[in-house]
Amino acid sequence: MPIKIPDQLPASDVLRQENIFVMLESRASTQGIRPLKVLILNLMPKKIETETQFLRLLSNSPLQIDIELLRIDDRPSKNTPTEHLNNFYRQFEAVKNRNFDGLIITGAPLGLVQFENVIYWEHLQAIMAWAKEHVTSTLYVCWAAQAGLKLLYDLPKRTLKEKLSGVYHHQIHHCFHPLLRGFDDTFLAPHSRYADFSPQYLQEHTDLDILATSDVAGVYLASTKDKRNVFVTGHPEYDALTLHHEYIRDLGEGMEPSIPVHYYPNDNPDNPPVASWRSHGHLLFSNWLNYCVYQQTPYDLDQFSEENFTKDD
Template identity: 80%
Template sequence: MPIKIPDQLPASDVLRHENIFVMPETRASSQEIRPLKVLILNLMPKKIETETQFLRLLSNSPLQVDVELLRIDNRPSKNTPTEHLNNFYRQFETIKNQNYDGLIITGAPLGLVQFEDVIYWEHLQSIMHWARDHVTSTLYVCWAAQAGLKLLYNLPKRTRNKKLSGVYMHEIHQPYHPILRGFDDSFLAPHSRYADFSSTFIDENTDLDILATSDIAGVYLAATKDKRNVFVTGHPEYDALTLHSEYTRDVKEGSDPAIPVNYYPNNDVNSTPKATWRSHGHLLFSNWLNYCVYQQTPYDLAQFSEERFTVDD
């Protein structure tokens, strides 16, 4: 949340330069507050596990957030009870005439599948196009980040020779960028993907602000300059044991996976891993809600226009 200080206090200019949200008394006196409407398009097979992970991160904020869950289609799920989907998930056709403050599109286990072979690819594109006119800021996570780059920048699918799996160190860029507010200069984050997000490739082919990178994992965090589209190539929402579950699944399937990097104590798969990325995951989502959503969205979502994306920096 912002701090409210006198309009002419000398500290105001310094804090604003550091992208700390300072609200002058004149604005605070007329401020209207309402819950934020955030839509989660859950593309992961284990929907209950995934929705819980994202809701945990969204809850770490003083802002009140009203969350709606969206499914990509009505195909039966092998990993989620039909009753759960019917009770808690909505179809796109029922919400497409509404406006939302934020949209989160999760990852999906489609790293080795070409976009045109994804059964719901055209429908996903329709939702992403819809978000341009109905959502203040969209957060693309892992596979969705690759899909978003394809849609917005027509970037071809780039696949690594081997799956990237583990917890990697990242360095921040543009330390005063709002999304990086409070981040350490270096931080850990988990990855589990085949997609390749080369820093050079992203820099040469887009106008994105590259905010955090890893020497091994490539770009981790990037955003459009208006902060309406934010790309996270890893999984800040993962629980401590999620990578372990994926690793054991891949072992059972006979894919001969490499042990996740920097994850198991002493690289022993029989040791219990610990989450070393939790604090930055919470911080990332808090910053997205605050700086990309709350500060840019109108009080009345019916007043959706280009004006809403003009904010005081």
């Protein structure tokens, strides 16, 4: 089944070229089914690139998904045309009285900024608090995961001395957890962050199910018992060249970044990188949509209630 997106969204052409079934609004309006309503709060600067990456992963599902894009505020963007934002993105005021099956909050390039210094921190807190009453399951990605842990568990910001960048091996835990259905015992996933997610720290200070960890990168995947809050500390949505572009950007800004580990063949940036995490990324999003959203959400979103959710798989 397809994802439903606006007719003129740039991602539609990219996804069609990749043979991904995209249903435009004009066609979807004639179908008599109840699609999942998924909201994406896009905090990344290059919004067109990021929305395409997430839509690609959401498309690998038998469910029809109605996507809406949300921006954090109305400040001008340096990396995304104003026309694109005005045409395809909504302000929070336009959706706050509605319920959604799922919410994805993307990462943001704020790894070295304290929460209280993030210009939209209070607004983000308001959206995350709203999600408790209006969203079946929220997926926090990378920086958003640290922000979510601050809001839900009051955990302070924990920052690494050096940026964690590269593709890392992970081991799964709780192998029968629905989010891990179909996962191999070990898998690869990219990271690009300064945040520190130690398994020991999260075990001591939260009641989260820690589902996947790396000896180097720490916790990769964790979930609340009721699966209404899922934390992904890496970037399963990244394209093959995303880490490369970040590395070149940081070099250009004089930051002297380390070469992303286990990314370039022979660790040589002159060699084109090979994506080794696509299958895991698609499976993770399919599992989230199925077990955390579709299996949990009420058929009538107007009947949204905390009583709909259980801690059972």
